[in-house]
Amino acid sequence: MVGKYTGLSDSYLSVLKALLHSSVACRRKLFVDWVPASDLENETAKENPENYRNSWNLLKGADAVLVPGGFGDRGVEGKILAAKYARENRIPYLGICLGMQIAVIEYARSILGLQDANSTEFDPNTPNPCVIFMPEGSKTHMGGTMRLGSRRTYFQVKDSKSTKLFGNRSFVDERHRHRYEVNPDMVQQFEDAGLSFTGKDETGHRMEIVELPNHPYFIGVQFHPEFKSRPGKPSAVFLGLIAAACGQLDSLLKKGGAPTHVLSNGTSGEKFHRNGTTLANGSLDGIYRNGNGVHV
Numbered sequence: 001m002v003g004k005y006t007g008l009s010d011s012y013l014s015v016l017k018a019l020l021h022s023s024v025a026c027r028r029k030l031f032v033d034w035v036p037a038s039d040l041e042n043e044t045a046k047e048n049p050e051n052y053r054n055s056w057n058l059l060k061g062a063d064a065v066l067v068p069g070g071f072g073d074r075g076v077e078g079k080i081l082a083a084k085y086a087r088e089n090r091i092p093y094l095g096i097c098l099g100m101q102i103a104v105i106e107y108a109r110s111i112l113g114l115q116d117a118n119s120t121e122f123d124p125n126t127p128n129p130c131v132i133f134m135p136e137g138s139k140t141h142m143g144g145t146m147r148l149g150s151r152r153t154y155f156q157v158k159d160s161k162s163t164k165l166f167g168n169r170s171f172v173d174e175r176h177r178h179r180y181e182v183n184p185d186m187v188q189q190f191e192d193a194g195l196s197f198t199g200k201d202e203t204g205h206r207m208e209i210v211e212l213p214n215h216p217y218f219i220g221v222q223f224h225p226e227f228k229s230r231p232g233k234p235s236a237v238f239l240g241l242i243a244a245a246c247g248q249l250d251s252l253l254k255k256g257g258a259p260t261h262v263l264s265n266g267t268s269g270e271k272f273h274r275n276g277t278t279l280a281n282g283s284l285d286g287i288y289r290n291g292n293g294v295h296v
């Protein structure tokens, strides 16, 4: 986990829980290494070579890389380096919200050759704004003007990993919390260079899921899938990340993705594993359904 609030794992509690739900589903023990994003930066190499070395060693030892959401520019360059490392070395990568925007900035710099590409959140005057302030937002009224809450994502590419992971549905509703978005004017340029936008909002202009088809697992989502992940019903993209990290992605995709189909009688079509035990009837009722008080 490459983030800003390392050492303060509560900030990423939902993300940790989502990783755990997916690890249980894959019957693997989860180990999370916290990598402070700014420690990956060249500045740290000069100022604190030991932290720099340790952080890069942690990153290089990881089976998967996750860049979670965030605001503000501290550590952004380190997160970009982490995304670059995962892309180039074919390490499973999941970028959430800012983590998705980071992946897009990295692609613009490394593949489109736009060295100074950035989000206008971090460089308002960048000549290559590949992530921009959403037109409907307000810079003077923060808070409620964010794009918040449940919004719909429509899948665009039939055989993409994300589409399959979400069970080949035509759309999914996920939670949002952001002010910036991928610059719609640059989408064609990205697509021509191999980056696939596999999920978009209802207008088709707002990018929700980005994916590298020729990478074992490289997915960025503008939404926050961690908020809808539950024990026994792991988030599709988290499950994909963990499955990719432990060699189970192919079989997961063949099975038709994440076990998210809850039937009207409260049972799922599949059997679920809890602490290594298979629940007899695959039921999602009882503690899982209501245990956290959130209506799914």
Ligand SMILES: NC(=O)CC[C@H](N)C(=O)O
Residues within 6 Å of the ligand: 068, 069, 070, 071, 072, 096, 097, 098, 099, 121, 177, 178, 179, 180, 181
């Ligand atoms: N929650 C997030 O990661 C937000 C990402 C970015 N800072 C934005 O506002 O769009």
